[in-house]
Amino acid sequence: MIAIRSALAIASAVALAGAAAAQEVKQAPKAAAAPGLTPSNVTQQMLDGAANDRNNFLHTNGDYTQKRFHPANQINAGNVRRLHPAWIFQTEVKESMETSPIVVNGVMYVTTSFSQVYALNAATGEQLWQYKHPLGPITTYCCGPNNRGVAVYEDKVYLATLDAKLVALDAKTGSKVWQSDVGDPELGYSETMAPTVVKGKVLVGTNGGEYGIRGFVKAYDAKDGKLLWTFNTIPDNSVGVWAEKDATGRDMHRNIQAEKDQLAKTGDPYKTLGGGVWQNPAVDLATNRIYFVVGNPSPDLDGSLRPGDNLYTDSLVSLDLETGRYVCHFQYIAHDVWDLDAVSPPVLVDARDKTGKVIPAVIHGGKTGHVYVHDRKDCSLIRFSDPMVKQENMWVLPTPEGARMLPGANGGVEWSPMTVNPQLGVTYAINLHQPMTYHVQSSPYPNGKLWLGGAFKVIPTEEQSGNITAVDYNTGKIRWQVKTPQPMIGGILSTAGGVVFAGEANGRFRAYDANNGNVLWSFNAGAGVNAPPSSYMVGGKQYIVVAAGGNVQIDSKRGNNIIAFTLD
Amino acid sequence: MTVSAALMGSLLGAVVLAGAALAEPVEERAQPCAACHGENSIPQQKTVPVIWGQGQGYLYLQLRDYKSGARKNDIMTPLAQTLERDDMLALALYFSQKRWPNLQQPPAPPDVAARATRANVAIGCTGCHQGQYQGEGTQPRLAGQTREYLQQSMLDFRNRTRGNNPGMTDLMLAISEDDIAACAEYLAGLRLEGSPR
Numbered sequence: 001m002i003a004i005r006s007a008l009a010i011a012s013a014v015a016l017a018g019a020a021a022a023q024e025v026k027q028a029p030k031a032a033a034a035p036g037l038t039p040s041n042v043t044q045q046m047l048d049g050a051a052n053d054r055n056n057f058l059h060t061n062g063d064y065t066q067k068r069f070h071p072a073n074q075i076n077a078g079n080v081r082r083l084h085p086a087w088i089f090q091t092e093v094k095e096s097m098e099t100s101p102i103v104v105n106g107v108m109y110v111t112t113s114f115s116q117v118y119a120l121n122a123a124t125g126e127q128l129w130q131y132k133h134p135l136g137p138i139t140t141y142c143c144g145p146n147n148r149g150v151a152v153y154e155d156k157v158y159l160a161t162l163d164a165k166l167v168a169l170d171a172k173t174g175s176k177v178w179q180s181d182v183g184d185p186e187l188g189y190s191e192t193m194a195p196t197v198v199k200g201k202v203l204v205g206t207n208g209g210e211y212g213i214r215g216f217v218k219a220y221d222a223k224d225g226k227l228l229w230t231f232n233t234i235p236d237n238s239v240g241v242w243a244e245k246d247a248t249g250r251d252m253h254r255n256i257q258a259e260k261d262q263l264a265k266t267g268d269p270y271k272t273l274g275g276g277v278w279q280n281p282a283v284d285l286a287t288n289r290i291y292f293v294v295g296n297p298s299p300d301l302d303g304s305l306r307p308g309d310n311l312y313t314d315s316l317v318s319l320d321l322e323t324g325r326y327v328c329h330f331q332y333i334a335h336d337v338w339d340l341d342a343v344s345p346p347v348l349v350d351a352r353d354k355t356g357k358v359i360p361a362v363i364h365g366g367k368t369g370h371v372y373v374h375d376r377k378d379c380s381l382i383r384f385s386d387p388m389v390k391q392e393n394m395w396v397l398p399t400p401e402g403a404r405m406l407p408g409a410n411g412g413v414e415w416s417p418m419t420v421n422p423q424l425g426v427t428y429a430i431n432l433h434q435p436m437t438y439h440v441q442s443s444p445y446p447n448g449k450l451w452l453g454g455a456f457k458v459i460p461t462e463e464q465s466g467n468i469t470a471v472d473y474n475t476g477k478i479r480w481q482v483k484t485p486q487p488m489i490g491g492i493l494s495t496a497g498g499v500v501f502a503g504e505a506n507g508r509f510r511a512y513d514a515n516n517g518n519v520l521w522s523f524n525a526g527a528g529v530n531a532p533p534s535s536y537m538v539g540g541k542q543y544i545v546v547a548a549g550g551n552v553q554i555d556s557k558r559g560n561n562i563i564a565f566t567l568d
Numbered sequence: 569m570t571v572s573a574a575l576m577g578s579l580l581g582a583v584v585l586a587g588a589a590l591a592e593p594v595e596e597r598a599q600p601c602a603a604c605h606g607e608n609s610i611p612q613q614k615t616v617p618v619i620w621g622q623g624q625g626y627l628y629l630q631l632r633d634y635k636s637g638a639r640k641n642d643i644m645t646p647l648a649q650t651l652e653r654d655d656m657l658a659l660a661l662y663f664s665q666k667r668w669p670n671l672q673q674p675p676a677p678p679d680v681a682a683r684a685t686r687a688n689v690a691i692g693c694t695g696c697h698q699g700q701y702q703g704e705g706t707q708p709r710l711a712g713q714t715r716e717y718l719q720q721s722m723l724d725f726r727n728r729t730r731g732n733n734p735g736m737t738d739l740m741l742a743i744s745e746d747d748i749a750a751c752a753e754y755l756a757g758l759r760l761e762g763s764p765r
Contacts, residue, residue, distance in 0.1 A: 439741070
């Protein structure tokens with residue numbers, strides 16, 4: 001296998017170069033449309049202070065703690081009913097939108113499916129430039145050609161692409177400054193996440209948990225794209241402790257003896273064990289550590305080929321930022337055969353430990369429907385919340401005919417980031433209720449092709465729904481919950497104005513009272529609002545912005561709009 | 569698929585010669601493909617797929633898999649043996665830039681379309697094949713493909729005759745043969761939004 005991979009890698013360098021030439025790069029740098037509007041340099045100090053920056057939205061999830069809590073309160077629970085569109089920008093690409101708009105001193109950066117970037121005037125929606133990434137011929141991805149946004153630092157904008165490249169663009173013109181290979185798309189690697197930039201490093205993970213990859217997080221030099229370190233999310237010894245219970249103490253019905261026999265026969269499966277990381281890490285600036293979650297093992301539903309706990313799949317992992325060295329981990333589900341993995345980005349909060357003392361904590365919203373609260377020091381679990389969705393028949397093992405279990409394989413909380421209102425001690429999560437049957441089939445590793453080991457099948461006759469749930473992370477109790485008619489994927493934002501914003505597959509974009517979930521405002525965007533909202537201020541006016549482009553995974557109506565809202 | 573031994577022989581000969589002449593333009597190297605896939609975009613038989621306008625990444629992967637043996641076909645397997653990776657990518661690019669034909673297959677009646685849509689809800693076909701089943705990159709376009717080829721391919725995945733994408737085998741096993749028939753009829757009758765094809 002190694003020999004074949006090397007040969008392919010050499011051949012692919014030649015072929016991809018040819019293919020890139022065949023597709024014209026259509027950069028369209030235009031002169032800055034608004035007088036005096038020039039993209040600004042972003043300093044590390046600005047990135048560090050993002051949580052208190054009312055004018056900007058500098059990180060995919062708001063700030064390094066990933067609270068998605070915007071400090072502006074001009075738009076608040078008392079006046080949000082007057083919110084209305086300020087402008088609408090239509091992108092060229094009408095396909096699934098998951099972008100988190102980034103705003104720097106009046107300039108907004110958004111992305112579309114197929115790894116395109118736009119720079120816009122955040123006050124008017126006018127286009128400043130567009131970057132169309134020339135995708136190579138090989139792109140391998142399971143769940144839509146998504147992109148979740150860019151990172152900004154100094155004079156550059158960073159994009160990770162569907163053909164597994166990391167690209168640095170000139171923030172002023174959109175022209176490419178450098179490009180680095182992150183993985184080989186022919187082996188199942190692809191990029192959909194927004195990078196995270198911190199202290200001169202650009203951090204990216206990888207997709208590919210459905211393709212038998214070996215996952216990683218990599219750090220690149222922000223200046224020139226040189227690889228600084230790689231952390232393999234699957235260690236050479238992935239076996240673990242043969243855990244029989246999940247994080248909540250439920251029996252997972254593993255056949256440990258059969259797994260041990262398989263291990264003796266075929267060895268550690270680490271080379272093709274999956275473990276993608278496709279959401280941003282949280283950064284603890286005080287300790288210089290990062291926290292991220294690792295996705296499912298490959299193949300998703302067939303555990304017979306991958307004996308052991310499959311470390312560090314389905315886990316929270318912490319690393320040292322400087323070196324990429326392992327610090328601690330906590331695995332939610334060992335030897336997962338349901339794809340109920342960990343994808344929603346972790347959030348750093350101060351929370352009470354079991355003795356009531358407030359400590360640095362990190363929380364994660366699981367596909368299982370629980371919010372997990374951990375001690376940041378050693379990743380240990382402090383508590384898990386009441387379930388936010390129905391749980392039935394857990395953990396029944398998948399069968400060839402299909403076994404029904406709730407939640408379905410999308411969750412609970414899918415990749416959607418949560419938001420935290422630190423003043424209330426509450427985290428808000430959006431959830432799916434999608435009854436599914438879990439089917440298992442066994443087949444050998446297919447060399448970078450889709451490798452599910454079975455199927456998750458939505459039960460078409462059962463009702464689906466979604467919800468927004470407010471969870472007190474100091475107690476694990478649900479404060480309030482609002483049911484929505486369709487499963488929710490996308491993201492959520494809370495603000496110092498006491499408002500929570502979230503979109504729905506039916507096109508509704510709504511504002512909720514952070515205290516009680518009362519609906520304060522509603523707007524229909526005409527296509528699925530399945531992206532995380534952002535907020536910012538220009539010229540003394542606060543805006544809320546969100547993409548309405550639909551979603552592949554729940555097949556909501558596609559669109560191509562970026563919509564910014566403001567008060568009268 | 570019934571192609572005479574004589575035709576196969578001549579096809580193989582043509583491609584072997586083509587392989588020998590490295591400087592030969594891709595148009596000439598693609599010429600033998602027309603014997604089955606059609607001189608002008610429309611395949612000679614309904615069980616042969618449309619490759620004009622199909623995605624480059626997908627076409628490349630199929631040629632690669634025929635060569636490696638991951639996908640098997642009496643005609644394509646020997647043909648692919650003569651191709652190197654660059655040849656495959658060049659041929660794939662050539663056909664991907666052609667215009668997808670309109671095979672004049674009728675839209676599926678509402679009950680068939682509803683059944684196909686339910687199957688998509690169940691197993692998420694559009695997650696890879698895109699919202700209009702237009703495909704992209706390594707995911708093939710299904711909209712407007714020949715009904716017979718679509719149905720046969722899905723059944724071949726289901727019964728493991730076609731082994732180069734076990735994920736598809738898993739998904740086809742999760743729906744019934746009747747669902748597959750409905751999907752084939754529905755997909756064959758689809759036109760892309762804003763396109764006559």
